[in-house]
Amino acid sequence: MADAVIVVALLLVAATATVAVATRDPARQALVLSVLGVVLAVLFTVFQAPDVGLSQLAVGSALTPLLLMLTVRKVRRRGRDEEHER
Amino acid sequence: MNGWTLAATVGLAGGLGTALWGVATGPLRRRVVAQNLATALACPAMLLLAQGYGRPAYVDLGLVLALLGPVGTLVFARLLADELAEDPPRAWVATWAVAALGAVTVIALCVATGPSRAMAKLLVIGALLIGGNVIASRALAGGFRRVGRG
Numbered sequence: 001m002a003d004a005v006i007v008v009a010l011l012l013v014a015a016t017a018t019v020a021v022a023t024r025d026p027a028r029q030a031l032v033l034s035v036l037g038v039v040l041a042v043l044f045t046v047f048q049a050p051d052v053g054l055s056q057l058a059v060g061s062a063l064t065p066l067l068l069m070l071t072v073r074k075v076r077r078r079g080r081d082e083e084h085e086r
Numbered sequence: 087m088n089g090w091t092l093a094a095t096v097g098l099a100g101g102l103g104t105a106l107w108g109v110a111t112g113p114l115r116r117r118v119v120a121q122n123l124a125t126a127l128a129c130p131a132m133l134l135l136a137q138g139y140g141r142p143a144y145v146d147l148g149l150v151l152a153l154l155g156p157v158g159t160l161v162f163a164r165l166l167a168d169e170l171a172e173d174p175p176r177a178w179v180a181t182w183a184v185a186a187l188g189a190v191t192v193i194a195l196c197v198a199t200g201p202s203r204a205m206a207k208l209l210v211i212g213a214l215l216i217g218g219n220v221i222a223s224r225a226l227a228g229g230f231r232r233v234g235r236g
Contacts, residue, residue, distance in 0.1 A: 004087065004092075004095050005091055005094060005095040005098070005135070008095050008098050009098065012098065012099075012106065015106055016106055019109070019110040027114075027166060027169075028114065030162075031109055031117050031118065031120075031162065032110065034124075034158050034162075035105065035106060035109050035120075035121055035124045038102075038124055038128045038155070039102060039128075041147065041151070042098060042102075042128055042135075045132060045144060045147055048139075050141075050143065050146070050147055053147055054146065054147060054150055057150050057151055058150065058154065061125060061154050061155060061157075061158045062154045062157045062158040062161060065158055065161055065162065066158075066161045069161060069166075070165070072165075
Protein backbone atom coordinates (compact mmCIF):
# COMPACT_ATOMS: atom_id res chain seq x y z
CA MET A 1 0.00 0.00 0.00
CA ALA A 2 2.88 2.36 0.77
CA ASP A 3 4.16 1.83 -2.77
CA ALA A 4 0.96 3.17 -4.35
CA VAL A 5 2.39 6.67 -4.81
CA ILE A 6 5.52 5.21 -6.47
CA VAL A 7 3.37 3.16 -8.85
CA VAL A 8 1.25 6.22 -9.71
CA ALA A 9 4.36 8.34 -10.39
CA LEU A 10 5.94 5.63 -12.56
CA LEU A 11 2.74 5.16 -14.57
CA LEU A 12 2.45 8.93 -15.09
CA VAL A 13 6.06 9.12 -16.32
CA ALA A 14 5.53 6.19 -18.71
CA ALA A 15 2.29 7.66 -20.10
CA THR A 16 3.70 11.21 -20.48
CA ALA A 17 6.89 9.99 -22.17
CA THR A 18 4.84 7.88 -24.61
CA VAL A 19 2.66 10.88 -25.45
CA ALA A 20 5.80 13.04 -25.93
CA VAL A 21 7.18 10.52 -28.44
CA ALA A 22 3.82 10.15 -30.25
CA THR A 23 3.26 13.93 -30.70
CA ARG A 24 4.49 15.14 -34.11
CA ASP A 25 4.24 18.95 -34.03
CA PRO A 26 7.32 20.42 -32.18
CA ALA A 27 5.33 23.21 -30.46
CA ARG A 28 2.86 20.73 -28.99
CA GLN A 29 5.70 18.37 -28.14
CA ALA A 30 7.31 21.16 -26.09
CA LEU A 31 4.08 21.42 -24.06
CA VAL A 32 4.12 17.68 -23.34
CA LEU A 33 7.85 17.83 -22.47
CA SER A 34 7.15 20.57 -19.94
CA VAL A 35 4.56 18.32 -18.23
CA LEU A 36 7.06 15.44 -18.41
CA GLY A 37 9.61 17.58 -16.52
CA VAL A 38 7.13 18.16 -13.68
CA VAL A 39 6.10 14.49 -13.55
CA LEU A 40 9.76 13.39 -13.44
CA ALA A 41 10.40 15.79 -10.55
CA VAL A 42 7.47 14.16 -8.69
CA LEU A 43 8.99 10.72 -9.38
CA PHE A 44 12.38 11.79 -7.98
CA THR A 45 10.68 13.21 -4.88
CA VAL A 46 8.80 9.97 -4.35
CA PHE A 47 12.14 8.12 -4.58
CA GLN A 48 13.47 10.40 -1.76
CA ALA A 49 15.85 12.32 -4.06
CA PRO A 50 14.64 15.94 -3.73
CA ASP A 51 18.00 17.40 -4.86
CA VAL A 52 17.69 15.67 -8.23
CA GLY A 53 14.03 16.73 -8.32
CA LEU A 54 15.00 20.38 -7.79
CA SER A 55 17.41 20.45 -10.73
CA GLN A 56 14.90 18.51 -12.87
CA LEU A 57 12.24 21.13 -12.08
CA ALA A 58 14.56 24.02 -12.94
CA VAL A 59 15.62 22.48 -16.25
CA GLY A 60 12.48 20.61 -17.26
CA SER A 61 9.62 22.97 -16.48
CA ALA A 62 10.95 26.24 -17.96
CA LEU A 63 14.35 25.93 -19.64
CA THR A 64 13.77 22.99 -22.05
CA PRO A 65 10.46 24.41 -23.41
CA LEU A 66 12.08 27.86 -23.81
CA LEU A 67 15.02 26.46 -25.84
CA LEU A 68 12.68 24.31 -27.98
CA MET A 69 10.22 27.11 -28.70
CA LEU A 70 13.03 29.57 -29.57
CA THR A 71 14.51 26.99 -31.97
CA VAL A 72 11.13 26.31 -33.62
CA ARG A 73 10.56 30.04 -34.08
CA LYS A 74 14.00 30.61 -35.60
CA VAL A 75 13.67 27.67 -38.02
CA ARG A 76 10.21 28.81 -39.16
CA ARG A 77 11.38 32.40 -39.64
CA ARG A 78 14.40 31.26 -41.68
CA GLY A 79 12.14 29.06 -43.87
CA ARG A 80 9.86 32.05 -44.51
CA ASP A 81 12.81 34.32 -45.45
CA GLU A 82 14.16 31.79 -47.97
CA GLU A 83 10.74 31.56 -49.60
CA HIS A 84 10.72 35.34 -50.00
CA GLU A 85 14.14 35.34 -51.68
CA ARG A 86 13.09 32.92 -54.38
CA MET B 87 1.23 5.29 4.32
CA ASN B 88 -0.63 8.09 6.09
CA GLY B 89 -3.47 10.36 5.09
CA TRP B 90 -1.18 13.06 3.64
CA THR B 91 0.54 10.64 1.27
CA LEU B 92 -2.83 9.15 0.32
CA ALA B 93 -4.19 12.62 -0.51
CA ALA B 94 -1.05 13.33 -2.58
CA THR B 95 -1.46 10.01 -4.45
CA VAL B 96 -5.11 10.71 -5.27
CA GLY B 97 -4.27 14.28 -6.31
CA LEU B 98 -1.41 13.13 -8.53
CA ALA B 99 -3.37 10.32 -10.18
CA GLY B 100 -6.53 12.36 -10.75
CA GLY B 101 -5.07 15.80 -11.39
CA LEU B 102 -1.98 15.01 -13.43
CA GLY B 103 -3.80 12.21 -15.26
CA THR B 104 -6.48 14.67 -16.38
CA ALA B 105 -3.84 17.28 -17.28
CA LEU B 106 -1.95 14.67 -19.33
CA TRP B 107 -5.15 13.83 -21.22
CA GLY B 108 -5.73 17.52 -21.87
CA VAL B 109 -2.19 18.15 -23.09
CA ALA B 110 -2.18 15.08 -25.35
CA THR B 111 -5.42 15.73 -27.28
CA GLY B 112 -7.52 18.54 -28.62
CA PRO B 113 -6.77 22.01 -30.03
CA LEU B 114 -3.74 24.09 -29.02
CA ARG B 115 -5.75 26.33 -26.64
CA ARG B 116 -6.74 23.30 -24.55
CA ARG B 117 -3.16 22.02 -24.47
CA VAL B 118 -1.66 25.24 -23.08
CA VAL B 119 -4.32 25.43 -20.37
CA ALA B 120 -3.65 21.78 -19.42
CA GLN B 121 0.11 22.50 -19.22
CA ASN B 122 -0.55 25.43 -16.90
CA LEU B 123 -2.87 23.41 -14.66
CA ALA B 124 -0.40 20.47 -14.52
CA THR B 125 2.17 22.65 -12.72
CA ALA B 126 -0.53 24.19 -10.50
CA LEU B 127 -1.74 20.69 -9.49
CA ALA B 128 1.73 19.21 -8.92
CA CYS B 129 2.69 21.92 -6.41
CA PRO B 130 0.04 21.04 -3.73
CA ALA B 131 0.91 17.36 -4.25
CA MET B 132 4.59 18.15 -3.50
CA LEU B 133 3.58 19.99 -0.30
CA LEU B 134 1.38 17.05 0.77
CA LEU B 135 4.25 14.62 0.10
CA ALA B 136 6.61 16.76 2.23
CA GLN B 137 4.10 16.60 5.10
CA GLY B 138 3.46 12.88 4.55
CA TYR B 139 7.17 11.98 4.63
CA GLY B 140 7.70 14.25 7.66
CA ARG B 141 10.52 16.15 5.92
CA PRO B 142 10.01 19.93 5.91
CA ALA B 143 13.00 20.35 3.53
CA TYR B 144 10.90 18.87 0.70
CA VAL B 145 8.70 21.98 0.84
CA ASP B 146 11.44 23.72 -1.23
CA LEU B 147 10.35 21.65 -4.23
CA GLY B 148 6.86 23.12 -3.97
CA LEU B 149 8.35 26.62 -3.67
CA VAL B 150 10.49 26.18 -6.81
CA LEU B 151 7.54 24.71 -8.72
CA ALA B 152 5.23 27.58 -7.67
CA LEU B 153 7.88 30.02 -8.97
CA LEU B 154 8.91 28.27 -12.20
CA GLY B 155 5.57 26.77 -13.31
CA PRO B 156 4.00 30.13 -14.29
CA VAL B 157 7.33 31.15 -15.88
CA GLY B 158 7.14 28.12 -18.18
CA THR B 159 3.53 28.95 -19.09
CA LEU B 160 4.48 32.58 -19.80
CA VAL B 161 7.16 31.29 -22.21
CA PHE B 162 4.42 29.47 -24.17
CA ALA B 163 2.06 32.47 -23.95
CA ARG B 164 4.74 34.73 -25.46
CA LEU B 165 6.09 32.41 -28.16
CA LEU B 166 2.71 30.96 -29.24
CA ALA B 167 1.01 34.40 -29.10
CA ASP B 168 0.19 34.49 -32.85
CA GLU B 169 -1.48 31.08 -32.85
CA LEU B 170 -3.33 31.72 -29.58
CA ALA B 171 -4.59 35.14 -30.77
CA GLU B 172 -6.81 33.45 -33.40
CA ASP B 173 -8.35 31.06 -30.87
CA PRO B 174 -7.77 32.37 -27.31
CA PRO B 175 -8.21 29.90 -24.45
CA ARG B 176 -10.83 30.67 -21.83
CA ALA B 177 -10.65 28.39 -18.83
CA TRP B 178 -11.54 30.50 -15.82
CA VAL B 179 -13.64 27.76 -14.17
CA ALA B 180 -10.74 25.27 -14.29
CA THR B 181 -8.23 27.94 -13.20
CA TRP B 182 -10.20 29.00 -10.15
CA ALA B 183 -11.06 25.37 -9.26
CA VAL B 184 -7.35 24.48 -9.23
CA ALA B 185 -6.53 27.68 -7.31
CA ALA B 186 -9.18 26.76 -4.71
CA LEU B 187 -7.71 23.25 -4.44
CA GLY B 188 -4.26 24.75 -3.81
CA ALA B 189 -5.70 27.14 -1.20
CA VAL B 190 -7.50 24.30 0.63
CA THR B 191 -4.29 22.21 0.64
CA VAL B 192 -2.16 25.08 1.97
CA ILE B 193 -4.73 25.90 4.71
CA ALA B 194 -4.91 22.23 5.80
CA LEU B 195 -1.11 22.06 5.96
CA CYS B 196 -0.97 25.34 7.91
CA VAL B 197 -3.43 23.94 10.47
CA ALA B 198 -1.27 20.81 10.79
CA THR B 199 1.96 22.82 11.11
CA GLY B 200 0.77 25.36 13.66
CA PRO B 201 2.00 28.95 13.89
CA SER B 202 5.73 29.04 13.12
CA ARG B 203 8.20 30.04 10.40
CA ALA B 204 7.24 26.91 8.41
CA MET B 205 3.64 28.16 8.33
CA ALA B 206 4.76 31.55 6.96
CA LYS B 207 6.71 29.73 4.23
CA LEU B 208 3.61 27.66 3.34
CA LEU B 209 1.51 30.83 3.10
CA VAL B 210 4.11 32.43 0.80
CA ILE B 211 4.08 29.33 -1.41
CA GLY B 212 0.26 29.40 -1.53
CA ALA B 213 0.21 33.08 -2.52
CA LEU B 214 2.86 32.48 -5.22
CA LEU B 215 0.96 29.45 -6.52
CA ILE B 216 -2.43 31.14 -6.84
CA GLY B 217 -1.07 34.49 -8.04
CA GLY B 218 1.21 32.89 -10.63
CA ASN B 219 -1.56 30.57 -11.84
CA VAL B 220 -4.04 33.43 -12.35
CA ILE B 221 -1.44 35.65 -14.06
CA ALA B 222 -0.40 32.81 -16.39
CA SER B 223 -4.07 32.09 -17.28
CA ARG B 224 -4.66 35.76 -18.00
CA ALA B 225 -1.57 35.90 -20.23
CA LEU B 226 -2.78 32.81 -22.15
CA ALA B 227 -6.21 34.38 -22.66
CA GLY B 228 -4.50 37.43 -24.21
CA GLY B 229 -5.02 39.79 -21.28
CA PHE B 230 -1.53 41.27 -21.61
CA ARG B 231 -1.43 41.41 -25.41
CA ARG B 232 -1.46 45.22 -25.56
CA VAL B 233 1.36 45.34 -23.01
CA GLY B 234 3.44 42.93 -25.09
CA ARG B 235 3.01 44.90 -28.32
CA GLY B 236 3.25 48.36 -26.80
